[in-house]
Structures are given as C-alpha cells and as structure tokens.
Amino acid sequence: MSDNRSNINWFPGHMRKALNEVSDKLKFVDIVYETVDARIPISSRNPELDSLVSGKPRIVVLNKADLADEKVTAAWLEYYKNNGIRAVAIDASHKKGLDKLKSLSLELCKDILQKAEAKGRIGRPVRAMVVGVPNSGKSTLINSLCNRKIAVTGDMPGVTRDFKWARTDGQLELMDMPGVLWPRLGTPRNQLVLTLTGAVKTEVVDVVEVAFSGMKLIEKLYPEEFYARYRLAPEGSEEYIEDDYERFEEAARKMGCILSGGRINDERFAKLFLDDFRSIRIGRISLETPDQPKE
Numbered sequence: 001m002s003d004n005r006s007n008i009n010w011f012p013g014h015m016r017k018a019l020n021e022v023s024d025k026l027k028f029v030d031i032v033y034e035t036v037d038a039r040i041p042i043s044s045r046n047p048e049l050d051s052l053v054s055g056k057p058r059i060v061v062l063n064k065a066d067l068a069d070e071k072v073t074a075a076w077l078e079y080y081k082n083n084g085i086r087a088v089a090i091d092a093s094h095k096k097g098l099d100k101l102k103s104l105s106l107e108l109c110k111d112i113l114q115k116a117e118a119k120g121r122i123g124r125p126v127r128a129m130v131v132g133v134p135n136s137g138k139s140t141l142i143n144s145l146c147n148r149k150i151a152v153t154g155d156m157p158g159v160t161r162d163f164k165w166a167r168t169d170g171q172l173e174l175m176d177m178p179g180v181l182w183p184r185l186g187t188p189r190n191q192l193v194l195t196l197t198g199a200v201k202t203e204v205v206d207v208v209e210v211a212f213s214g215m216k217l218i219e220k221l222y223p224e225e226f227y228a229r230y231r232l233a234p235e236g237s238e239e240y241i242e243d244d245y246e247r248f249e250e251a252a253r254k255m256g257c258i259l260s261g262g263r264i265n266d267e268r269f270a271k272l273f274l275d276d277f278r279s280i281r282i283g284r285i286s287l288e289t290p291d292q293p294k295e
C-alpha cells in the first residue's frame with residue numbers, strides 16, 4: 001500500500017468534484033449528517049469536512065452499529081457527549097436509531113423552523129445533507145428514513161454518483177451524495193481499516209496484504225473470537241504458531257483454502273477472511289476506540 005498508489009487509486013476525480021460540490025450545495029441545507037462507520041469512527045471521519053461545513057449544525061451518525069462492538073459504540077457516544085459533539089448510533093439497514101436522529105435534527109433546527117413559520121411557511125421540512133465515506137450507508141439511511149427505495153445502494157464503494165434530493169413523509173428533506181475520501185488517507189492503519197470495512201475498493205489494493213495485516217490487527221483486538229473462528233491454538237498455549245504468516249497459512253488450511261499439491265490458496269483465504277469480518281462471522285468487531293493511542 002504505497003502512498004503514491006493510494007493517492008492515485010483512492011481519490012478519483014469524481015470525489016474531488018463531489019467535495020467541491022459539498023460547498024456549493026451547503027447553502028441549500030440546514031444541517032449536515034456526517035455518516036461514519038461505527039467500527040472505525042476515527043478513520044472514516046473526513047478531516048477536510050470540518051472547515052468545509054463549519055457554520056452548519058452537524059450530527060455524527062455512527063452507522064452500521066449492528067456490525068460494531070456494542071460496548072465500544074457506547075464508549076464513542078460517551079466520548080462525543082463529553083466533547084460537545086452531537087452523535088447518534090444507528091443501524092440504517094434495520095431502521096434502528098432513526099427516531100433519535102429525526103428528533104435531534106428537529107431540535108437543532110428549531111429556530112429555522114420557527115422563523116419559517118413566522119413567515120407563513122408552515123411545515124417547512126428540515127433539509128439535511130448526508131455526507132460520508134463511500135459505503136458508509138448514506139443511501140441506505142435515506143431509503144430507511146423515507147420508507148421507500150429512492151436511492152440506489154450496494155455493497156461496494158462508489159455506488160452513488162450524483163447529488164439527489166429525497167423527501168420523507170415526515171419533516172425531512174435529504175440530499176444523498178457520492179461517498180468521498182480525501183487525498184491523504186492518513187497512516188497505514190487508517191488505510192487498512194478503511195479497506196477492511198469496504199470504504200476503499202478491494203480491487204485497488206493487494207487483497208492478501210490487506211487480509212494478512214487485518215488478521216494481525218483483529219487477532220490483537222479480539223483474540224478469543226479470532227482463534228475460535230479459525231480453530232487456532234491461542235497465544236500462550238503450547239501449540240501456538242509464533243510466526244505470523246505461518247499462522248495465516250494455518251487458518252487458510254483450516255478453512256480448506258488449499259491448492260492441489262497442498263499449497264495454500266492465499267488469495268481465496270484473503271477474500272474469505274474479509275467476507276468473514278464484514279459479515280460478522282468472527283464477531284461484532286470495532287477497530288477503533290476513543291482511548292486508543294494516537295499514531
């Protein structure tokens with residue numbers, strides 16, 4: 001994952017265009033929903049957004065909370081509260097947490113609505129722009145809030161390409177937008193977790209390298225779940241395999257990823273491992289906590 005490669009492949013032209021359009025379209029909205037992936041609330045927050053949307057109320061929407069570690073998500077909510085940041089945890093796919101998001105939006109836009117009412121515009125909706133990294137569930141959130149399939153969704157980054165308004169049957173008007181990354185994705189760890197969670201296309205990275213690094217990270221954070229899933233001897237036991245790559249190979253072997261001749265099919269295992277993580281077959285895993293040391 002060299003820096004050069006990441007800059008070329010992870011920041012295509014349409015993302016720069018979309019970022020520019022955020023500033024243009026801001027004047028049409030009252031509030032910004034910043035959707036982040038609840039498993040990686042640090043890496044999935046766009047550092048460019050702060051200056052871009054300053055002046056508008058913002059809610060950090062921790063989406064995909066159903067995939068994240070509940071305890072860690074609770075710690076994040078506490079962290080945001082203590083730092084004066086408005087945040088809600090939701091599961092857009094299963095419409096969980098949406099009432100809280102709606103009521104917080106109305107509360108934050110109370111003045112705007114009152115002013116509109118004073119001018120005779122009764123029932124003016126709150127206009128929200130939904131921004132966030134690719135694949136964080138922006139379009140799914142819009143569909144769930146609107147109770148119908150307005151926006152196209154898909155389990156890959158880069159599905160939405162255009163800005164689009166959608167109206168809920170209640171008091172919200174939402175603007176869907178393409179997912180954006182930013183030119184410098186931060187440390188190799190930031191890049192790794194964005195790829196593991198699906199914000200970065202697996203096609204532009206070395207899938208075996210991502211799975212191997214991902215394995216080491218997940219093993220460190222959730223050892224019990226990891227060893228159980230791949231039937232590996234835990235660290236500290238006599239059968240523990242010390243060498244990282246040999247352990248990776250053993251996990252592949254246990255999952256039947258073997259080529260004729262007995263060699264490991266590392267690419268097949270890498271894809272299987274990513275799929276396991278994303279489908280919570282290893283467990284509900286959060287890759288970032290509020291108290292993790294800064295790199």
Ligand SMILES: Nc1nc2c(ncn2[C@@H]2O[C@H](COP(=O)(O)OP(=O)(O)OP(=O)(O)O)[C@@H](O)[C@H]2O)c(=O)[nH]1
Nearest residue numbers: 092134135136137138139140153154158159160179
């Ligand atoms: N488990 C789970 N999956 C979700 C949730 N929200 C969205 N997804 C899934 O995540 C994938 C991406 O969802 P989208 O709504 O297309 O994401 P997006 O942010 O609009 O993506 P781009 O348009 O590519 O930027 C889809 O497969 C959704 O079904 C959620 O809360 N929980």
Ligand SMILES: [Mg+2]
Nearest residue numbers: 138139159160
């Ligand atoms: Mg989308």
